[in-house]
Amino acid sequence: MDRVQIDQVRQFNRTVTERVGVLHDQYLGRDRPIGEARLLWEIGEDGQDVRQLREHLALDSGYVSRLLRSLEADGLVTVEPHPRDRRVRTIRLTDAGRAERAVLDGRSDELASSLLEPLNTAQRARLTAAMAEVERLLTAATVTLDAVDPDHPDAQHCLRSYFAEIQTRFETGFDPARSLLPDAGELRPPRGLFLVARLHGEPVGCAGLKLPPGAPAEIKRMWVAPRTRGLGLGRRFLTELEAQAAQRGWEVLRLDTNEALTAAIGLYHSSGFQEVAAFNDEPYAHHWFEKRISTPPFA
Amino acid sequence: MDRVQIDQVRQFNRTVTERVGVLHDQYLGRDRPIGEARLLWEIGEDGQDVRQLREHLALDSGYVSRLLRSLEADGLVTVEPHPRDRRVRTIRLTDAGRAERAVLDGRSDELASSLLEPLNTAQRARLTAAMAEVERLLTAATVTLDAVDPDHPDAQHCLRSYFAEIQTRFETGFDPARSLLPDAGELRPPRGLFLVARLHGEPVGCAGLKLPPGAPAEIKRMWVAPRTRGLGLGRRFLTELEAQAAQRGWEVLRLDTNEALTAAIGLYHSSGFQEVAAFNDEPYAHHWFEKRISTPPFA
DNA sequence: ATGATTCTCTGACTAAAGTCAGAGAATGGA
DNA sequence: TCCATTCTCTGACTTTAGTCAGAGAATCAT
CATH class of the missing domain: 1.10.10.10 (Winged helix-like DNA-binding domain superfamily/Winged helix DNA-binding domain)
Known part of the structure; x- marks a missing residue:
């Protein structure tokens, strides 16, 4: 460092x-x-x-x-x-x-x-702005990512919040019965992974990874609590899941998303994902992304 | 506030x-x-x-x-x-x-x-930059200005540093014998004022004010220690001395300076001083400045 | 030379902060 | 019903932090 x-x-x-x-x-x-x-x-x-x-x-x-x-x-x-x-x-x-x-x-x-x-007026403004920045970034640094079972209460809390949110944000609402929902087993080792982000012990975000043998790894159910948005948590999830998938030998990572989630779409673009043709028939998806991944030489 | x-x-x-x-x-x-x-x-x-x-x-x-x-x-x-x-x-x-x-x-x-x-690379850079800013400004806020006798050891320390510095910075060097030096009495009440800036008790700057009856007030020997430059101390001295002079009834504040002190010249300009014709024959001065001052209504 | 002052140290304290082992009441699950 | 667990409280501690009053040696000013 x-x-x-x-x-x-x-x-x-x-x-x-x-x-x-x-x-x-x-x-x-x-x-x-x-x-x-x-x-x-x-x-x-x-x-x-x-x-x-x-x-x-x-x-x-x-x-x-x-x-x-x-x-x-x-x-x-x-x-x-x-x-x-x-x-x-x-x-x-x-x-x-x-x-x-x-x-x-x-x-x-x-x-x-x-x-x-x-301090004079200009200095006060600069001080408080810098304080806000320090605080924001230190808070970001305090957030931990842990792999947990999808049935863990913290995971459940995040998933409930996730579903509640997309229900209001998707143009068409969201009906779980119509969506391609992975069962919990797919997001639990050895078939997958589920991460929870915590701030002072409180769950503030989640992200799941499917690791189907012989097929690309897939990110599911990524969510970040409103109060912790802007801390780069989404990118941290992507980086971490990508590393985990690569380390286990997967070479392609993909995901689908709804057009209402514009911030997420921007994140995928800027994280090296390419938009590709639909690789599934998830009715709530409008965009499909894919990224080639590899283990760094000194992992 | x-x-x-x-x-x-x-x-x-x-x-x-x-x-x-x-x-x-x-x-x-x-x-x-x-x-x-x-x-x-x-x-x-x-x-x-x-x-x-x-x-x-x-x-x-x-x-x-x-x-x-x-x-x-x-x-x-x-x-x-x-x-x-x-x-x-x-x-x-x-x-x-x-x-x-x-x-x-x-x-x-x-x-x-x-x-x-x-944190990722960009976040680390932002965090350390913001920390440096907070630190700088909190340090600035910790500096105190006190009126002291020009013979006080802290005042003497600053004056020695001041003379040592201008000796190396003036194109022509500096010989006290050739300059118009105010005697200490002129910078001590009731004929004047001498301020020392202190950081954690250590003297880090000074500024003198001459208050000649019937003539404009004059700033002399303003100096800021190198390690505390960029904290707005010079401006704080100007503001404080201006307020003191105005409060005692003076309506004009002036000062002279050497062309080598470019930062100071910039400060005078941006603090509302106008460059005027020479009002004394100080051999080391190249610029003369003047400002009309007045007591704020609620001082 | 001497009296005042400076500097460090010791003894005798106090207050705050924190630890640990249970006791006793209430609750939950089999 | 009964046993394990949870929750708070008390008593008996220890450690840390800090204060205060002087003692004794060294130095300074006159």
């Missing part, structure tokens, strides 16, 4: 994370340990279950319990059993808790203002 | 400083408390005096001492009295210390790589 880029990232980590991070903690933890402040913040206006809090902040259950006890003693939160499952406890902010959270909110504003304040 | 911008900065703080910050600490403090790891890092290849360490990391002297004792017990550093002043102690890494620091160095690389790794 490029030495100059690594050094730039390190330099950034030092200056920004450390300096701003320290400031952040100072602003946040002015009259309350930051552990408690963070928890108070995480609870939010609508309340949260204890287990969610624990998971989000990645803290020990005993520790969270103790922090909550302290917030409760200060009259900032109330604890009530979950209506459905009485083992679970739901935490809610009291009015005092809401007020204290508003103070934290104000401090966050203060900190942000203090960073912008010394 | 712009709500959208504040929100962008807050969003950035959350995602980047928190998430990357936590990662950073995890990578750094894998087998040693982060306090010790930071100190070990700060010592560096060439060794450092205890007081420098204390100042850089802003830690209590007792605390630093204790951390050093711990590093010493692990055979990572040696402590020796400073040759000139035996109260001061110099810390040096042993071979084992150097090795451990190399491990930390490797981890920093690892962390940086892990952020870049999932």
Whole structure:
């Protein structure tokens, strides 16, 4: 990897994370340990279950319990059993808790203002634009791709979202009964592959690969959650599936798509796919693409 | 201040400083408390005096001492009295210390790589460019301007650098004896003003203002340290001095400059200064500038 | 020479952060 | 019904981080 880029990232980590991070903690933890402040913040206006809090902040259950006890003693939160499952406890902010959270909110504003304040108008615009770019790309870098079984809950979640979306986007709607649907077995080793993209553990996209013996590999059901679009996830799926297919000895990769999915069509073109004649009679497809693939020499 | 911008900065703080910050600490403090790891890092290849360490990391002297004792017990550093002043102690890494620091160095690389790794070439380039921009602008925002006495050590440091620099940059060199030098009294209240720019406490620039009764205010000895150029510091000096002069009732601000200082000349033009005929006979000046100034209505 | 100051260190603290092993209540599945 | 599991909580810990007050040696200014 490029030495100059690594050094730039390190330099950034030092200056920004450390300096701003320290400031952040100072602003946040002015009259309350930051552990408690963070928890108070995480609870939010609508309340949260204890287990969610624990998971989000990645803290020990005993520790969270103790922090909550302290917030409760200060009259900032109330604890009530979950209506459905009485083992679970739901935490809610009291009015005092809401007020204290508003103070934290104000401090966050203060900190942000203090960073912008010394800059002139043009500089502020440039800073916020660059921040948005860094954030976007770091988010993209945080997304992981994992091969999972198509029956895995995360895969199912993505597939449901996928079908719901194409139903609204296809000119003609979408009726699963009329489409050529691969059964789950075709997208599960050894006959195929199913990838799920996750951001902080949440599924945000999927893509399936059929590997029929003696025929071209085929990409099916690629979907990216709306909030993670523009992060290059689609291209990452293509690259990954192409590499997987090539590695297993397939030399041609193909796919079909609906004319409504213009962004996807652009992606296929720019990823080296050529438009070809229909290779199946999927009623919902308008375009068919194909790409010759090969294993890179040092894979 | 712009709500959208504040929100962008807050969003950035959350995602980047928190998430990357936590990662950073995890990578750094894998087998040693982060306090010790930071100190070990700060010592560096060439060794450092205890007081420098204390100042850089802003830690209590007792605390630093204790951390050093711990590093010493692990055979990572040696402590020796400073040759000139035996109260001061110099810390040096042993071979084992150097090795451990190399491990930390490797981890920093690892962390940086892990952020870049999932991105493609174009995205990596965009990310590092945006990081550089954020860093640059946050650094700019960290620079403070303070009015100080021209005899203050920081002011003297800047003035020495200023003279050293113009000596090499002026076509003809620079001989203080031939120039119209304001005496220090002219740049000290009530007859004037002297500003020093500081970054993390270090002086990185200066600018003087003469306020002669009944005559236009005049900017003298504006200098910006090479490593902080491009942060808009020159413009900040001009804006600040202009505001100060206007607030004290002056209506015209002027200055002279040497033709070698092209960046400065560009700055004067773009800051609303008009080139005028020579208003003094400074032998080193080639250009004379003037600007009408006024107090903004809500100053 | 001497008194003030500087520098580092030690001892004696406190607070925050976090870990670990269970206890006790509630729930789910066979 | 009963057994395994889940969820939260408490008690008993440890480690880290950090503060504060002085002691003792060295240096500086007069």
